[in-house]
Amino acid sequence: MTTTTDQTAKQEEKEIPESCKLQLCGVKKSFNSKKVLRGIDLKVPQGQSLVVIGGSGTGKSVMLKCVLGLLHPDEGSIMVDGRETMGLDARDRNRLMKKFGMLFQGAALFDSMKIWENVAFGLVQGRGMDRNDAQAIALEKMKAVGLDEQVGDLYPAELSGGMQKRVGLARAVAANPEILFFDEPTTGLDPIMADVINELIIKSVKELGATALSITHDMASARKIADVIAMIHEGRIIWCGPVGELDHTDNEYVDQFIHGRAEGPITDIIGKAA
């Protein structure tokens, strides 16, 4: 009796995430008259690592913030585990947040707290864990991103930019969330450390069964951590496919982006820079 219900429950559990852990449909967002997102459609199945690439200022960070509910999209729908998240009330939103872990582009560390307190913040304040237990977990997560124990007692202002980024990463994964968001996890890191971080992201996805949505400009990192790559341009996803297909696509935008050529169909970045 119980086994059958368990099985059906398991099946359901499998079916919903299989269909999608995270799904964006026609998400639009503008700031005053400036249209940043013009209808983003994206699907991330359970356990997959999707990497979004795209030019600077194309709205990648804005997209992540919309998913997290930090910005309110003007239109569209964002589903997590098959449930609509737009217009959730504060309590449901807070519950949903427990599934998420986010690394901000600028690290966004709490500058009045020590490093280990930063990493343990979600555990202690968000989940009510005991401080000592949380500290042990924090130090373990810090070790995983290549920071030793002494760093734990420093303050964010005393760290280099790359170290701050790694603390942000440790903080994002500290509570083993189901869905991880990484906004440029490897920018500002040396190539070796970047690879350590890549490995950490892969490990989080493969071993912990997390789903990851990352943003990066670093193509080496993208190739390494992605199962699927999506390219955003002018507020839309213009290409989406497995990593293997990246080099064989006939999409000119993607081709220009991954080879980093100044000439090509993507001109607005260059126009802005000039």
Add this chain to the structure above:
Amino acid sequence: MDADTKHDRTVEDCIKNCKPVTDYVLDSCEAIGHTIVNLFLAVGRLAMFMAQSVLHVFLPPFFPRLIGRQLIDIGYYSLPVVGMTALFTGMVLALQSYTGFARFNAEGAVAGVVVLSVTRELAPVLAGLMVAGRVGAAMAAEIGTMRVTEQIDAMVTLSVNPFKYLIAPRIIAGTLMLPVLVLVGDIIGVFGGYIVSIYNLGFSPGNYLTQTWNMMETIDVVSGLVKAGVFGLVVAMLGCYHGFNSQRGAQGVGAATTNAVVSASILILIFNYILTQVFFS
């Protein structure tokens, strides 16, 4: 030929740019309307913010550590400022009222004037203003910096509600600590008046103290403390509100800080009038 067309153009432009008088009237109406609508918007937003903050003051989870830290920060560290303000205010009050009352041979009223002015008005208002400058500004700057560096966003993603973690402790501490500060200020202010009266104006200590004691009623002190509680709430609320809604980098944080202090100071003066009316009329 060229000159002619140029001339024509300027005349045409002039006619085009010339608006009828009604346009100016409408323009000014629009400006006034805009201002009023914006005022209502701002008041509405502040009211929503207040409702949300007060709600989170009473709903768990609570953060006793943070409340404790804010109590010390607002209460203990404001003591020197408030104490100095009260001391010199009491002293100058004794001096001034003496010169005034001496003309009517009513020097005996000095003690009463000092104690009533200090407990009813000066201690609460001056302490409120000083704390607005010291604490309100700090709150706006701190929370504003957290906003523009995405620390508040990060807090939300770690499922900690910033209203509970950042704002509620400050509001609790502000509302509780300002009355305590004012009570201390009352005592120091009256003491300041006493010092000047005894050592400078030649009053007898016993007489001065009896007069003070006889003049003072419970309502004088209590009304001052109630005012202080309201002012504490105002300072903390506006400090947090402006910080929380701060925009655009360092400049935005600067503007938030200024707005927090100015708006809190003005609201303190307005509420002071309203509360005086409520208590004493």
